[in-house]
Amino acid sequence: MNGWKKIDAAVRATAKVKIAATDTLGADLFTDKSDAEKQVVEDAAAINVLQDRLFAERKRALLVVLQGMDTSGKDGTVRGVFNVTGPLGVIVTPFGRPSEEELAHDYLWRVHAVTPKKGFIGIFNRSHYEDVLVVKVRKFASAEAIEQRYDQINAFEKHLTENGVTILKFMLHISKEEQAKRLQERLDKPEKRWKWNASDLEDRKLWGDFQDAYETMLRRTSTQHAPWRVVPADKKWRRNAIISAIVRGTLEEMDPQYPAFDWKPSDFVIE
Numbered sequence: 001m002n003g004w005k006k007i008d009a010a011v012r013a014t015a016k017v018k019i020a021a022t023d024t025l026g027a028d029l030f031t032d033k034s035d036a037e038k039q040v041v042e043d044a045a046a047i048n049v050l051q052d053r054l055f056a057e058r059k060r061a062l063l064v065v066l067q068g069m070d071t072s073g074k075d076g077t078v079r080g081v082f083n084v085t086g087p088l089g090v091i092v093t094p095f096g097r098p099s100e101e102e103l104a105h106d107y108l109w110r111v112h113a114v115t116p117k118k119g120f121i122g123i124f125n126r127s128h129y130e131d132v133l134v135v136k137v138r139k140f141a142s143a144e145a146i147e148q149r150y151d152q153i154n155a156f157e158k159h160l161t162e163n164g165v166t167i168l169k170f171m172l173h174i175s176k177e178e179q180a181k182r183l184q185e186r187l188d189k190p191e192k193r194w195k196w197n198a199s200d201l202e203d204r205k206l207w208g209d210f211q212d213a214y215e216t217m218l219r220r221t222s223t224q225h226a227p228w229r230v231v232p233a234d235k236k237w238r239r240n241a242i243i244s245a246i247v248r249g250t251l252e253e254m255d256p257q258y259p260a261f262d263w264k265p266s267d268f269v270i271e
């Protein structure tokens, strides 16, 4: 869409971002629900075509990082924005608690192993940022180790971008009230009950600590090469519209090209 740069500029994190003062509704970004939903359908179709070109070109990749509190809509974003992108070209990787093998390595080991290959769109459902979020809040690593990670992550992401990976980082920003509503739905609706995880309540008790960790993350790791977008995510339709616009706009700017050939179709006869 034409207006995507304006939307993008509105949600870019600055070095002084204050998470508590950052809107979770974003009412002025998309005003009409059905227009926004139509836009997402158009964007999703365009993303599919662009991904095909990215795959044909095989020179670059796109990495979409989704972070947010429980119920912030990470799964819903994948479903809403990439639902018509050919499954051959998109790989979604969820990051849960590290295994013993993963813990025996440095924290970026498991991440680097699943960064998208040239031609692919990789989506991280949670990411290496958990290592400065839950790990910080729960004190799974020392304060010194965590302090070093911001620069390490910036260097890692610079390395990726210099090697053909464009990185889009989205923090899905919901209010504590909206989380309460969504958690309650998981109890109330039988088809959502499978998502219920009592430990989400433990994280909810630490809401303030998590928000502080998010704020520091945004301030320290929103770089020129891989800036953060803080997406107002209380409304699912608006969240999808913001993200689909930015993903589409970014892919259009990357402008992947079908490869050139040293032969002409008329060189061949199929009998």
Ligand code: AMP
Binding pocket: 070, 095, 096, 097, 098, 126, 130, 131, 134, 135, 140
């Ligand atoms: P979910 O995304 O709801 O399936 O939950 C995955 C869980 O794994 C979340 O509670 C994350 O906080 C947790 N997790 C992800 N990465 C890490 C990590 N590096 N260390 C500890 N816990 C993590």
Ligand code: MG
Binding pocket: 070, 199, 200, 203
């Ligand atoms: Mg959790």
